[in-house]
Amino acid sequence: xxxxQGKSSLSAKARHTAAAVCALALLGTAGAASxxxxxxxxxxxxxxxxxxxxxxxxxxxxxxxxxGNSIYDTDTGKMLGMVEASTLSDLALxxxxxxxxxxxxxxxxxxxxxRQDMITVYDAATLKLKTEITMPGRILIGGRKYNFVIxxxxxxxxxxxxxxxxxxxxxxxxxxxxxxxxxxPGCASLMPVTGVGFSALCSDGSLATVKTAAAKPEITRSAPxxxxxxxxxxxNFGYDGAKQQAVFLTYTGQVYTxxxxxxxxxxxxxxxxTAAGVSPADTKPLDVHWYPGARQGLAYHLATGHAFVxxxxxxxxxxxxxxxxxxxxxxxxKKVIKRIPLEEAANSVTVTQEANAKLVLSTEGxxxxxLDAKTGAExxxxxxxxxxxxxxxxx
Amino acid sequence: MxxxxxxxxxxxxxxxFAGRTSRRSILSRLGLALVAAPAFPLLPVSRANAxxxxxxxxxxxxxxxxxxxxxxxxxxxxxxxxxxGSLCSCCGGAVNRCPPGAEHSPxxxxxxxxxxxxxxxxxxxxxxxxxxxxxxxxxxxxxxxxTQLYVPQLNNDVIWCFGTTSMEYHCxxxxxxxxx
Numbered sequence: 001x002x003x004x005q006g007k008s009s010l011s012a013k014a015r016h017t018a019a020a021v022c023a024l025a026l027l028g029t030a031g032a033a034s035x036x037x038x039x040x041x042x043x044x045x046x047x048x049x050x051x052x053x054x055x056x057x058x059x060x061x062x063x064x065x066x067x068g069n070s071i072y073d074t075d076t077g078k079m080l081g082m083v084e085a086s087t088l089s090d091l092a093l094x095x096x097x098x099x100x101x102x103x104x105x106x107x108x109x110x111x112x113x114x115r116q117d118m119i120t121v122y123d124a125a126t127l128k129l130k131t132e133i134t135m136p137g138r139i140l141i142g143g144r145k146y147n148f149v150i151x152x153x154x155x156x157x158x159x160x161x162x163x164x165x166x167x168x169x170x171x172x173x174x175x176x177x178x179x180x181x182x183x184x185p186g187c188a189s190l191m192p193v194t195g196v197g198f199s200a201l202c203s204d205g206s207l208a209t210v211k212t213a214a215a216k217p218e219i220t221r222s223a224p225x226x227x228x229x230x231x232x233x234x235x236n237f238g239y240d241g242a243k244q245q246a247v248f249l250t251y252t253g254q255v256y257t258x259x260x261x262x263x264x265x266x267x268x269x270x271x272x273x274t275a276a277g278v279s280p281a282d283t284k285p286l287d288v289h290w291y292p293g294a295r296q297g298l299a300y301h302l303a304t305g306h307a308f309v310x311x312x313x314x315x316x317x318x319x320x321x322x323x324x325x326x327x328x329x330x331x332x333x334k335k336v337i338k339r340i341p342l343e344e345a346a347n348s349v350t351v352t353q354e355a356n357a358k359l360v361l362s363t364e365g366x367x368x369x370x371l372d373a374k375t376g377a378e379x380x381x382x383x384x385x386x387x388x389x390x391x392x393x394x395x
Numbered sequence: 396m397x398x399x400x401x402x403x404x405x406x407x408x409x410x411x412f413a414g415r416t417s418r419r420s421i422l423s424r425l426g427l428a429l430v431a432a433p434a435f436p437l438l439p440v441s442r443a444n445a446x447x448x449x450x451x452x453x454x455x456x457x458x459x460x461x462x463x464x465x466x467x468x469x470x471x472x473x474x475x476x477x478x479x480g481s482l483c484s485c486c487g488g489a490v491n492r493c494p495p496g497a498e499h500s501p502x503x504x505x506x507x508x509x510x511x512x513x514x515x516x517x518x519x520x521x522x523x524x525x526x527x528x529x530x531x532x533x534x535x536x537x538x539x540x541x542t543q544l545y546v547p548q549l550n551n552d553v554i555w556c557f558g559t560t561s562m563e564y565h566c567x568x569x570x571x572x573x574x575x
Contacts, residue, residue, distance in 0.1 A: 064529070065529060065531065088554065105562075111526070111561045111562065111563040112560075112561060115562075139544075139553070140553070140554035140556075140562060141544070141552050141553050141554060142552065143552060144544065144552075147544075160544075162544075162547055162553060163557065164502060164547060164553075164555075164557050166547070186545065187545055188543070188544040188545040188547070189543070189544060189545060200545070201543070201545045202545055203545050203546045228542060228543070228545060228546050229540070229542055229546060229549065232542045232543045232546070233543065234543065235543045235544050235545075285453065285454060285455055285456050285457065285460075286453060314457075315456065315457045316456070317456050317457070317458070317538050317539050317540065317541070318457070318538065319538060319541075320536055320538050320541075
């Protein structure tokens with residue numbers, strides 16, 4: 001109904017303009033003839049194309065109800081386009097900047113019919129479909145960064161599946177072919193490990209490392225180092241592919257760093273609260289304290305090794321509560337160097353991997369906020385633009 | 396923590412299953428169990444923490460202290476301590492029943508919630524109702540003892556519509572399994 005009204009009011013305006021032009025012509029005003037030349041018709045329509053992705057871009061997974069990944073430039077605050085995606089899909093960026101990959105599940109008759117799981121490949125310039133790579137099933141869940149990860153400089157993809165047995169699909173992106181499925185009991189959240197395969201967090205509190213090359217994949221586990229049920233590590237941790245390092249954060253605020261490899265080493269933890277000069281938090285009820293939380297509560301700036309963590313005041317088991325402050329943590333120095341209070345609580349945070357980094361937040365009310373990471377100053381506030389997982393280009 | 400024992404929860408589920416299963420149906424159920432089994436990874440058998448749990452207000456979570464048993468269309472209803480999604484009781488179903496035409500998922504994630512009336516902890520199976528569009532009413536997100544994806548049976552973000560005709564998520568129920 002609104003659209004019809006809009007259309008008719010436009011035509012009314014056009015009619016007024018036409019009448020005014022006619023009136024001027026009748027009066028014979030000098031120069032009116034050239035001013036009244038009609039506008040030229042638009043040329044043959046062609047969709048806009050994009051440059052290769054830039055470090056200032058952010059990819060916003062729109063969420064559970066509305067699908068698609070919107071692309072924004074944090075330099076201008078403008079939306080540049082959208083990578084098509086079905087509900088509960090996962091996006092990954094080609095490190096060469098040539099393609100966008102969407103790991104997704106669709107059925108031949110909407111939600112009925114034959115299930116089809118695939119990696120859908122879109123051209124980075126035109127955002128048009130290039131090809132589809134068929135694979136076995138994948139997990140249906142929202143809001144996770146590490147269920148679909150790219151390894152080997154863009155040649156391999158790992159896709160997590162839960163049906164409800166857990167496994168990982170290995171996909172050769174260069175050849176466009178599914179390679180094999182690796183059973184991964186009791187573990188999830190994948191980190192590519194160069195020259196080895198991948199690592200994953202496990203329910204026994206260990207880090208599993210999977211050597212994928214052998215005919216029978218070899219899975220080794222570290223000694224358990226965290227409690228998966230009493231103080232779990234958030235699925236959306238920090239990961240640095242080049243340095244082969246992961247930064248893990250637990251519900252109470254314990255921070256671990258893991259040096260990934262065939263035999264990973266995991267540091268002793270420290271408390272993010274202690275790093276900020278306040279007492280550490282624990283698992284006891286009634287202990288109102290600063291806790292980490294939210295849906296995507298940790299962003300990791302690779303060049304500086306600083307983690308930006310969404311924190312909130314609450315009791316234990318409030319790990320999904322949105323953050324009311326961002327704590328900037330120098331992980332190596334074990335020191336919180338800045339706390340940025342937020343006007344509106346945020347569910348997700350990411351950081352651009354630029355020298356002058358920007359923080360991108362998705363708020364409770366669905367607003368996308370772009371802040372200067374150094375000062376915390378607001379650069380853009382984009383309403384109705386927030387959503388689920390936020391992704392930026394990594395070097 | 397004394398209040399949480401995943402091992403006992405697994406045992407409770409299995410006992411309930413055994414008590415309700417006839418020999419005739421065992422073959423069909425066995426297939427389901429085989430499919431569902433990997434969702435329950437081999438938990439370390441530990442009896443060290445089997446001491447009587449502390450149910451004092453000081454030991455209760457924020458949710459448990461504020462939980463009520465009168466209105467199951469509110470997020471504060473005691474069984475919803477670890478639910479996530481639309482309440483089926485607001486969508487034409489009930490706390491433990493799917494709305495018309497929707498299909499109960501045979502498998503679920505679980506929670507341990509304290510009933511405010513008797514102070515006991517109960518094992519709750521959150522069984523999704525599937526095959527219709529997202530109800531999007533009475534959205535709740537209880538997070539007591541809710542963990543991450545590597546412990547999927549305690550994670551409430553997973554779409555648990557396994558073994559159903561359709562994997563489309565509609566709403567969630569909270570089925571009482573027994574005392575925890």
